[in-house]
Amino acid sequence: MTxxxxxxxxxxxxxxxxxxxxxGGDLTAWEEDWRQLAKGKALAVVSPASTAEVAAxxxxxxxxxxxxxxxxxxxxxxxxxxxxGGTPDASGLQVVVSLKRMQAVRAFDKQNxxxxxxxxxxxxxxxxxxxxxxxxxxxSLAAEGSCVIxxxxxxxxxxxxxxxxxxxxxxCLGIEMVNAKGEIWNGLSGLRKNNTGYDLRHLMIGSExxxxxxxxxxxxxxxxxxxxxxxWLAVDTLDHAVELLxxxxxxxASGLTGFEAMEQDALxxxxxxxxxxxxxxxxxxxxxxxxxxxxxxxSEDRARARLEGLLEAAFEAGLLTDGAVAQNLDQAxxxxxxxxxxxxxxxxxxxxxxxxxxxxxSSIPAFVRKAKEELAKVLPDARVINxxxxxxxxxxxxxxxxxGANPREFVDTCQQTAEQAIYDVVASFGGSFSAEHGVGxxxxxxxxxxxxxxxxxxxxxxxxxxxPLNLFNPHALLPDA
Amino acid sequence: MTxxxxxxxxxxxxxxxxxxxxxGGDLTAWEEDWRQLAKGKALAVVSPASTAEVAAxxxxxxxxxxxxxxxxxxxxxxxxxxxxGGTPDASGLQVVVSLKRMQAVRAFDKQNxxxxxxxxxxxxxxxxxxxxxxxxxxxSLAAEGSCVIxxxxxxxxxxxxxxxxxxxxxxCLGIEMVNAKGEIWNGLSGLRKNNTGYDLRHLMIGSExxxxxxxxxxxxxxxxxxxxxxxWLAVDTLDHAVELLxxxxxxxASGLTGFEAMEQDALxxxxxxxxxxxxxxxxxxxxxxxxxxxxxxxSEDRARARLEGLLEAAFEAGLLTDGAVAQNLDQAxxxxxxxxxxxxxxxxxxxxxxxxxxxxxSSIPAFVRKAKEELAKVLPDARVINxxxxxxxxxxxxxxxxxGANPREFVDTCQQTAEQAIYDVVASFGGSFSAEHGVGxxxxxxxxxxxxxxxxxxxxxxxxxxxPLNLFNPHALLPDA
Numbered sequence: 001m002t003x004x005x006x007x008x009x010x011x012x013x014x015x016x017x018x019x020x021x022x023x024g025g026d027l028t029a030w031e032e033d034w035r036q037l038a039k040g041k042a043l044a045v046v047s048p049a050s051t052a053e054v055a056a057x058x059x060x061x062x063x064x065x066x067x068x069x070x071x072x073x074x075x076x077x078x079x080x081x082x083x084x085g086g087t088p089d090a091s092g093l094q095v096v097v098s099l100k101r102m103q104a105v106r107a108f109d110k111q112n113x114x115x116x117x118x119x120x121x122x123x124x125x126x127x128x129x130x131x132x133x134x135x136x137x138x139x140s141l142a143a144e145g146s147c148v149i150x151x152x153x154x155x156x157x158x159x160x161x162x163x164x165x166x167x168x169x170x171x172c173l174g175i176e177m178v179n180a181k182g183e184i185w186n187g188l189s190g191l192r193k194n195n196t197g198y199d200l201r202h203l204m205i206g207s208e209x210x211x212x213x214x215x216x217x218x219x220x221x222x223x224x225x226x227x228x229x230x231x232w233l234a235v236d237t238l239d240h241a242v243e244l245l246x247x248x249x250x251x252x253a254s255g256l257t258g259f260e261a262m263e264q265d266a267l268x269x270x271x272x273x274x275x276x277x278x279x280x281x282x283x284x285x286x287x288x289x290x291x292x293x294x295x296x297x298x299s300e301d302r303a304r305a306r307l308e309g310l311l312e313a314a315f316e317a318g319l320l321t322d323g324a325v326a327q328n329l330d331q332a333x334x335x336x337x338x339x340x341x342x343x344x345x346x347x348x349x350x351x352x353x354x355x356x357x358x359x360x361x362s363s364i365p366a367f368v369r370k371a372k373e374e375l376a377k378v379l380p381d382a383r384v385i386n387x388x389x390x391x392x393x394x395x396x397x398x399x400x401x402x403x404g405a406n407p408r409e410f411v412d413t414c415q416q417t418a419e420q421a422i423y424d425v426v427a428s429f430g431g432s433f434s435a436e437h438g439v440g441x442x443x444x445x446x447x448x449x450x451x452x453x454x455x456x457x458x459x460x461x462x463x464x465x466x467x468p469l470n471l472f473n474p475h476a477l478l479p480d481a
Numbered sequence: 482m483t484x485x486x487x488x489x490x491x492x493x494x495x496x497x498x499x500x501x502x503x504x505g506g507d508l509t510a511w512e513e514d515w516r517q518l519a520k521g522k523a524l525a526v527v528s529p530a531s532t533a534e535v536a537a538x539x540x541x542x543x544x545x546x547x548x549x550x551x552x553x554x555x556x557x558x559x560x561x562x563x564x565x566g567g568t569p570d571a572s573g574l575q576v577v578v579s580l581k582r583m584q585a586v587r588a589f590d591k592q593n594x595x596x597x598x599x600x601x602x603x604x605x606x607x608x609x610x611x612x613x614x615x616x617x618x619x620x621s622l623a624a625e626g627s628c629v630i631x632x633x634x635x636x637x638x639x640x641x642x643x644x645x646x647x648x649x650x651x652x653c654l655g656i657e658m659v660n661a662k663g664e665i666w667n668g669l670s671g672l673r674k675n676n677t678g679y680d681l682r683h684l685m686i687g688s689e690x691x692x693x694x695x696x697x698x699x700x701x702x703x704x705x706x707x708x709x710x711x712x713w714l715a716v717d718t719l720d721h722a723v724e725l726l727x728x729x730x731x732x733x734a735s736g737l738t739g740f741e742a743m744e745q746d747a748l749x750x751x752x753x754x755x756x757x758x759x760x761x762x763x764x765x766x767x768x769x770x771x772x773x774x775x776x777x778x779x780s781e782d783r784a785r786a787r788l789e790g791l792l793e794a795a796f797e798a799g800l801l802t803d804g805a806v807a808q809n810l811d812q813a814x815x816x817x818x819x820x821x822x823x824x825x826x827x828x829x830x831x832x833x834x835x836x837x838x839x840x841x842x843s844s845i846p847a848f849v850r851k852a853k854e855e856l857a858k859v860l861p862d863a864r865v866i867n868x869x870x871x872x873x874x875x876x877x878x879x880x881x882x883x884x885g886a887n888p889r890e891f892v893d894t895c896q897q898t899a900e901q902a903i904y905d906v907v908a909s910f911g912g913s914f915s916a917e918h919g920v921g922x923x924x925x926x927x928x929x930x931x932x933x934x935x936x937x938x939x940x941x942x943x944x945x946x947x948x949p950l951n952l953f954n955p956h957a958l959l960p961d962a
Contacts, residue, residue, distance in 0.1 A: 109841060110727070111723060111726075111727050111842065111843035112842050112843040112844075112874070113730065134731075156680075158676075162673065162674065170647075170651065179935065179939060181938075183935045184935065185933060186933065187933070187936060189913075190843075190911065191839050191841065191913055191916070192644075192839070192842075192873040192875070193639050193648060193870075193873050193874070193875045194839060194913040194915075194916060195636065195637050195913070195916065195917055195919045195920070196915050196920060196928060197687075197928060197937075198684060198687070198688055198692075198939075198940045199637075199683050199687055202650075202680050202683030203679060203680060206678075206679070223730055223731050243592075246592050249594065251778075252778070253703075253704050253735075254735040254778070297734035297735070297736070358673070359672070360590060360671035360672065361592065362591075362593040363593075389674075393593070393671075393672060394673070430669075430670060431672065432670075432677055434675075434677050435674035435675060435676065436674050438676045439676070452667065454660065454664045454665065454666040455668060455678070455681055456678075457664070458681055458947060459678050461946040461947055462943060462947070465942040465945060466939060466943070477678060478678070
């Protein structure tokens with residue numbers, strides 16, 4: 001006999017207590033993504049406090065689904081995603097499983113350079129925890145004050161330190177998860193080497209809640225650098241920016257911990273909306289600007305000397321037109337602030353289109369030229385706001401409405417046109433239409449269009465094998481067949 | 482109607498030419514593993530020259546299998562594996578697909594720090610290719626003169642530089658493969674970031690030829706260090722060795738590129754069988770010895786100064802009883818030679834048992850004590866020859882027959898007893914019974930016994946989904962259900 005939605009909610013409430021299994025009332029905080037792109041309607045929002053409770057929730061939902069109720073589960077972390085991967089649709093038949101109550105630090109192994117933490121730990125808290133022990137957890141991104149590690153893992157988050165430390169997957173030694181049978185797999189591990197079968201950890205990381213729920217992870221730690229310093233550099237072409245990147249990688253090696261690029265128009269937008277922010281170099285004087293971060297494992301003096309050595313070589317090679325070195329941590333922080341305010345300046349300018357793309361870094365200049373050219377053919381007055389993690393070949397190639405146009409109208413009518421123009425160029429360079437944000441519900445049609453069909457077929461086979469009833473996040477990531 | 486074995490061989494010969502699809506005659510080079518543990522009987526050994534030819538071979542075998550012939554495919558690289566993952570069984574019904582003719586370098590992108598190469602490229606050739614361009618491909622292991630990158634990827638090979646650069650999977654940006662439908666997936670990519678669905682690359686890497694055939698890969702390159710230097714250090718306990726590791730990681734950070742440990746008995750065996758090799762420090766004077774490699778991104782002088790700084794601090798902390806620093810590259814090479822001769826000395830001493838285990842590095846001392854204790858209970862006179870990649874928590878905890886005993890008899894009668902004693906202790910420390918060698922046909926029973934059953938269930942589901950007819954390497958990795 002079919003379990004009804006009401007019966008399932010009652011069951012979830014009896015498992016977790018009514019406070020932690022809510023249905024009805026104002027659930028906006030879980031039903032709407034933070035960018036307010038879409039508000040769904042959840043059957044319930046549940047907040048388990050342990051892995052066993054997560055498993056019990058999955059088992060209850062699975063039993064209901066097997067009985068005929070068309071229920072599904074949307075795992076949610078800090079709800080800071082950008083692609084609608086963690087919020088429910090409007091059906092009223094999805095159970096949001098929030099991991100935010102699972103915040104325990106289960107182990108901290110200083111000698112092994114690892115820590116085991118639960119999925120609901122806020123990223124910034126983990127950074128601080130490592131720092132208190134004189135160590136570094138290098139994952140760093142704009143949402144770090146509210147995103148949680150479970151979400152970082154489910155989406156394989158990137159951020160600003162990828163050029164040195166890799167993406168979230170590269171920082172994870174092992175995971176604990178609940179699969180679609182409601183079974184717990186304890187794959188937590190402080191091991192650096194373990195060749196005993198398929199790497200389920202890497203399969204789960206980046207699967208956006210469609211194959212299981214990550215409940216805990218063992219994470220890599222690094223020694224804290226002795227000193228970190230920054231420079232703000234003007235270049236007259238992106239070709240020079242890419243040559244500078246190669247030079248920096250050669251000279252600074254693993255000391256190169258950040259390499260962000262911003263085209264002039266992106267900084268002009270910051271100047272317009274945040275006039276109090278002082279540019280280290282007049283934004284009118286360069287086609288693009290680089291925020292370069294160097295971390296030294298020895299001393300402040302050496303950090304400065306090494307950075308200055310690089311800049312000298314870069315000036316000599318004709319790669320730079322101007323440059324400013326941060327004289328202290330405060331100045332370095334201000335440089336990062338400008339970089340991070342581009343997103344806010346874009347928001348202040350009005351609704352716009354975000355494109356989180358990647359190509360091999362060597363192709364960046366040619367890609368940008370071609371993408372602007374193609375975009376201009378179809379949307380001649382649209383404004384490209386281009387910036388991003390050049391060191392990883394990852395650009396936020398965003399598009400703002402023409403000067404004076406209505407932003408909402410522009411977004412509504414031009415989104416598809418812009419995406420197709422840009423993503424076609426991305427594809428022609430062997431690039432990705434989603435470098436670090438993921439696919440979620442927002443970019444499923446892009447996946448259908450741009451993903452290699454053989455890869456898509458294998459992805460579908462894996463989903464069908466591990467989640468045959470499509471219990472986990474059925475409307476995210478994989479396009480409908 | 483069933484395609485006969487003879488018909489399949491004819492078909493393969495017409496696809497590749499008789500020279501490249503051999504059946505009958507002496508095929509020992511492909512049928513026997515290099516350690517001569519087992520010699521199988523292949524239906525055919527085929528050597529495709531291109532990805533299209535690999536796909537055609539898979540399609541032919543698939544059609545034969547679908548018609549009722551119980552054929553299967555064993556992908557083979559350099560045939561240097563240690564666990565019988567790349568050689569056929571005795572059935573005469575397996576087609577060995579050797580990748581060794583696919584040796585093209587398809588692209589070398591210096592600016593993107595990547596190269597795209599075919600599966601049959603010999604590892605050492607790739608190291609040399611990178612070096613000629615002033616770059617580093619850091620994968621390094623004993624078999625590098627004959628192993629090929631396809632096999633390194635299929636087994637996620639480790640080696641001596643893992644402490645700094647990670648395992649093979651960490652050095653791979655993308656792969657091209659042929660799946661069990663005979664389809665080609667071109668997932669070659671110079672991208673550092675690409676969040677568009679399940680990470681098929683990481684699923685394939687380490688799957689030991691059971692999910693598909695890797696035909697090419699895009700690999701990460703690094704700047705060459707400016708200088709590399711080594712020290713040979715004596716410690717009186719493994720506890721001190723692990724404390725030294727932590728100190729080295731703190732002081733040298735990413736400059737620590739090697740951290741090998743060898744217990745006294747391992748070096749005594751080298752002294753016995755290779756009396757011409759000169760130990761940097763009398764092996765009688767320490768319980769264990771560390772070969773520490775440091776790479777500097779600036780200069781030879783700084784390399785020496787940083788290494789000496791570390792040793793000073795380690796002596797002060799009472800971690801070292803003696804130490805020798807290589808005065809030149811030749812001395813450094815001699816230190817590595819001793820380390821690498823342990824395996825040969827073991828072979829010279831006679832047949833023995835190999836255990837390639839890992840635990841968190843912080844647990845190494847307690848693990849070694851406990852494992853020796855448990856082994857002594859069941860095999861009181863067996864000799865432990867313990868050495869390995871301590872920086873990765875990976876030990877080759879090998880066992881030699883008692884002094885004077887018949888080695889073959891010892892191996893035949895005591896293998897299971899030794900394995901169980903040691904692997905049970907490994908499991909109690911959350912460790913792995915196969916850190917870097919893989920599972921193959923040799924350790925399937927260990928996988929059945931020690932792998933978490935939930936993980937094993939998910940692995941089986943994935944295998945069933947991607948290779949429903951069990952076409953690829955059916956007797957390797959996954960235990961029979």
